[in-house]
Amino acid sequence: MxxxxxxxxPPSEWRSGLIRVTRxxxxxxxxxxxxYPNLGEPSFSVRPLADILADVALLRQLRPETETMFLGDADPLQAGVATISELVRHLRQAFSLTRITCYARASTLNKLGRDGVMQLAAAGLNRIHLGLESGSDEILRYHRKGQSAKMVREVATWLHDAGIExxxxxxxxxxxxxxxxxxxLATAELLNAIEPAFIRVRRLWVYPESPYGPGSPLLGEIAAGKFQPQSPEGTVLELQLLLQQLTARGAEFTCDHENNYIKVKGQLPRDRLAMLAQIEAFLARPAREREQHYREVGSRI
Ligand code: SF4
Structure with missing residues (x-):
């Protein structure tokens, strides 16, 4: 079956039941x-609800004890509030769940509007994983993210009011x-304004072509000299500057991906100075050791 x-x-969803809503x-x-093109999925489609519910029935047979659910792929809320609400209600009836989560683009939440977000929360969606990436509009525009800091602030307010983490x-x-x-600096400013429940840090990795599809579009920009990649040490200094500026309360701050050069983790603001001390201790190590460490950290999806 x-x-x-x-x-x-998301790495944090490793124990979750995984439901594919969109491709x-x-x-x-x-x-x-x-x-997604790199992994062999260049186009987008919404799966029929009947097919999704058939998968849910199968999961119910295989893993009836499942306590958390994650809906994919990149932006499942594109299926619409009515479809997602029906699916979420169905999942809540079929399993004893503490959490239903999904990836969502800020621009999709923006299109759904405050009412749409409230409806999703009422149905039982209670955490959203959102690619904030940067708080700088200049950087977001360059990377064609299709969102602004202002948009993220607005949808974060809706999510907070709806009780969605x-x-x-x-x-x-x-x-x-x-x-x-x-x-x-701009990212810290945005995080301080929205005070999310989780801040999850990654390092940019410009991956090459795979057997299934093309490499990252940024490869062409780098080859043309239009984007100068950050150095490994510069990445650590970014993390340090970000943490120095963070005043957000209540967030769990975590570098929960293998690509990170430094994996600090803690509750804000309680553990901020301890995380900074960890970074400072690393930067105080001899240059040769630091270089060796950067070489040893792998890059993977
Ligand atoms: S980062 Fe952008 S292109 Fe990649 S999955 Fe998210 S929205 Fe799509």
Whole structure:
């Protein structure tokens, strides 16, 4: 017995039941990404609800004890409030769940509006993973993210009012070596304003072509000299500057991806100084050791 599963899930959803609502990414334009074409899913489609519910029935047979659910792929809310609400209500009836989560683009939440977000919360969706990436509009525009800091602030307010936890992703290196300070400062400012429940840090990795599809669109920009990648040490300094500026309360801050050069983790504001001390201790190590460490950290999806 098999069922369709999302191609990608957040590391924190490793125990979750995985439900594929959409295939690929409808936006598919972010310069730093291109992940779904790279994994062999270049186009976008919404799966029929009947097929999704058949997968749910199968999961109920295989893993009836499932406590958390994740809906994929990149932007399942494109299926619409009515469809997602029906699915979420169905999942709540079929399983004893503490959490139902999904990836969502800020621009999709913006289109659904405050009422749409409230309806999703009422149905039982209670956490959203959102690619914040950067708080700098200049950097977001360059990377064709299709969102602004203002838009993120607005949808974060709706989510907060609806009682949906917000888990955001920050991408170190997105400003390259020239805009790294702007990237860290503007991102900290946005995080301080929206105070998400989770801040999850990643490092930009410009991945090559795979057997299934093309490499990241940013490869062409780098080859043309239009984007100068951040250095490994610069990435650590970005993390340090970001944490120095964070005043957000209540967030769990975590570098929960293998690509991170430094994996600090803690509750804000309680553990901020301890995380900074960890970074400072690393930067105080001899240059040769630091270089060795950077070489040893792998890059993977
Ligand atoms: S970052 Fe997200 S929205 Fe942008 S192309 Fe990749 S999957 Fe799509």
């Amino acid at each position: 098999t069922f369709e599963q999302p191609l990608i899930r 690929g990414c409808d936006w598919n334009r972010c310069r730093f990404c291109g992940i 917000l888990s955001v992703y920050v991408l170190l290196g997105l400003g390259g070596s020239s805009l790294w300070r702007q990237h860290a």
